[in-house]
Amino acid sequence: xxxxxxxxxxxxxxxxxxxxxxxxxxxxxxxxxxxxxxxxxxxxxxxxxxxxxxxxxxxxxxxxxxxxxxxxxxxxxxxxxxxxxxxxxxxxxxxxxxxxxxxxxxxxxxxxxxxxxxxxxxxxxxxxxxxxxxxxxxxxxxxxxxxxxxxxxxxxxxxxxxxxxxxxxxxxxxxxxxxxxxxxxxxxxxxxxxxxxxxxxxxxxxxxxxxxxxxxxxxxxxxxxxxxxxxxxx
Amino acid sequence: xxxxxxxxxxxxxxxxxxxxxxxxxxxxxxxxxxxxxxxxxxxxxxxxxxxxxxxxxxxxxxxxxxxxxxxxxxxxxxxxxxxxxxxxxxxxxxxxxxxxxxxxxxxxxxxxxxxxxxxxxxxxxxxxxxxxxxxxxxxxxxxxxxxxxxxxxxxxxxxxxxxxxxxxxxxxxxxxxxxxxxxxxxxxxxxxxxxxxxxxxxxxxxxxxxxxxxxxxxxxxxxxxxxxxxxxxx
DNA sequence: TCAATGCGGATTGTCGACAATGGCGGAAGC
DNA sequence: GCTTCCGCCATTGTCGACAATCCGCATTGA
Numbered sequence: 041x042x043x044x045x046x047x048x049x050x051x052x053x054x055x056x057x058x059x060x061x062x063x064x065x066x067x068x069x070x071x072x073x074x075x076x077x078x079x080x081x082x083x084x085x086x087x088x089x090x091x092x093x094x095x096x097x098x099x100x101x102x103x104x105x106x107x108x109x110x111x112x113x114x115x116x117x118x119x120x121x122x123x124x125x126x127x128x129x130x131x132x133x134x135x136x137x138x139x140x141x142x143x144x145x146x147x148x149x150x151x152x153x154x155x156x157x158x159x160x161x162x163x164x165x166x167x168x169x170x171x172x173x174x175x176x177x178x179x180x181x182x183x184x185x186x187x188x189x190x191x192x193x194x195x196x197x198x199x200x201x202x203x204x205x206x207x208x209x210x211x212x213x214x215x216x217x218x219x220x221x222x223x224x225x226x227x228x229x230x231x232x233x234x235x236x237x238x239x240x241x242x243x244x245x246x247x248x249x250x251x252x253x254x255x256x257x258x259x260x261x262x263x264x265x266x267x268x269x270x271x272x273x274x
Numbered sequence: 275x276x277x278x279x280x281x282x283x284x285x286x287x288x289x290x291x292x293x294x295x296x297x298x299x300x301x302x303x304x305x306x307x308x309x310x311x312x313x314x315x316x317x318x319x320x321x322x323x324x325x326x327x328x329x330x331x332x333x334x335x336x337x338x339x340x341x342x343x344x345x346x347x348x349x350x351x352x353x354x355x356x357x358x359x360x361x362x363x364x365x366x367x368x369x370x371x372x373x374x375x376x377x378x379x380x381x382x383x384x385x386x387x388x389x390x391x392x393x394x395x396x397x398x399x400x401x402x403x404x405x406x407x408x409x410x411x412x413x414x415x416x417x418x419x420x421x422x423x424x425x426x427x428x429x430x431x432x433x434x435x436x437x438x439x440x441x442x443x444x445x446x447x448x449x450x451x452x453x454x455x456x457x458x459x460x461x462x463x464x465x466x467x468x469x470x471x472x473x474x475x476x477x478x479x480x481x482x483x484x485x486x487x488x489x490x491x492x493x494x495x496x497x498x499x500x501x502x503x504x505x506x507x508x
Numbered sequence: 509t510c511a512a513t514g515c516g517g518a519t520t521g522t523c524g525a526c527a528a529t530g531g532c533g534g535a536a537g538c
Numbered sequence: 539g540c541t542t543c544c545g546c547c548a549t550t551g552t553c554g555a556c557a558a559t560c561c562g563c564a565t566t567g568a
Binding site: 292295330331332353 | 530
């Protein structure tokens with residue numbers, strides 16, 4: 041399941057990656073996103089170089105790449121630490137996602153091939169089936185949700201858009217989810233919204249696809265804002 | 275004029291920058307964006323290290339940062355060359371800008387302070403004045419245009435959005451402009467559209483501000499597409 | 509007792525050298 | 539004359555060592 045995502049994550053992880061820096065980068069990013077290295081903890085160059093069995097050169101390069109993706113924060117002459125993320129940051133990202141994925145849905149409705157649309161329906165069916173079979177669908181919901189959005193973004197056929205969303209923002213989103221354990225607590229509603237979006241794409245209604253996607257992400261954002269208020273009532 | 279942009283460009287260029295890599299990065303980016311180093315030409319590490327008087331270490335770091343911004347393209351064990359850009363890429367960027375700056379205008383309408391709005395009007399006035407004084411307003415138009423969009427993006431008060439647009443996309447846009455010498459050949463129309471956008475922001479009409487901004491950028495994109503067709507008629 | 513200052517350790521920034529890989533040109537064979 | 543293969547050279551990838559900077563702690567003085 042969600043082969044596409046796995047592939048993208050491990051794209052550079054296998055040993056066929058050309059340089060050490062590539063491999064170290066892939067491992068580090070995975071460890072950080074999945075919370076293996078705790079948020080806020082220090083990322084020592086010397087330490088990690090020894091741990092991964094490489095020199096500091098490639099490791100520094102990996103760290104700089106992570107820095108440009110905002111997964112770590114660096115302070116000159118002091119050190120690097122895993123980005124510890126605020127709710128404010130998360131909300132900001134959702135505003136950006138709303139704009140970018142709305143545009144992606146619009147373009148997908150105009151450009152997706154028929155078999156791509158068919159693949160979307162297939163994914164929806166899998167999703168519904170999983171939800172019937174399992175009570176605790178939080179995890180699967182979460183991964184399915186990412187994969188669904190992933191495919192629509194790809195459907196935009198706009199490489200720049202794809203790079204900004206999948207290459208940059210989504211790693212942050214995944215890290216946030218691990219960090220806050222944000223359970224998708226409205227799976228049935230989300231599923232219904234997904235279906236509506238796919239229907240709009242199938243009927244090539246770009247305007248509608250964008251609108252629905254923006255609402256979908258907007259609601260997810262409101263959901264997060266509510267959770268934040270419940271945890272931190274002022 | 276446009277102090278804000280100059281500042282952002284030279285933010286890391288002055289000697290107070292903390293590390294050599296920072297300074298080299300700023301110089302290299304400037305040279306690339308402004309076309310001093312020709313698009314498509316090779317960027318040799320050894321060569322540039324000697325030219326800038328630093329070791330290959332900091333220079334490599336600078337190159338990697340440029341790579342993550344898509345200003346250069348790297349091929350493992352072969353070398354780095356300045357990104358040579360296609361019209362397709364430029365069009366893709368404009369679709370992304372349409373989405374992101376539309377969202378920025380929406381947020382700006384909701385969040386900009388009164389004095390920020392006043393500053394926008396001031397900029398418009400300067401712009402109109404310049405246009406009256408000079409016949410060949412292409413250059414000034416171009417810089418004013420960037421500054422106008424720059425301020426509205428800042429007005430969104432969304433750091434993630436600001437980073438993606440100003441920190442990543444705008445350098446590419448500027449490079450494209452130098453490369454294609456894309457003259458803004460519809461200055462008076464653009465100016466009028468700018469005014470409409472500011473009016474929407476002043477009246478706190480977020481919906482309208484977004485719509486107008488998206489149209490504004492959409493028209494710019496269509497303008498570029500027309501130019502491309504005229505140069506390369508199929 | 510508290511604040512300021514100077515010292516020591518640890519970490520990052522920078523450098524030069526060596527290793528590995530890819531491209532190019534010449535020579536050999538058909 | 540053309541193609542193919544081999545070896546050299548240039549460039550990038552990696553490494554270890556040295557220098558610069560910052561943080562924490564102890565010492566000293568008021």
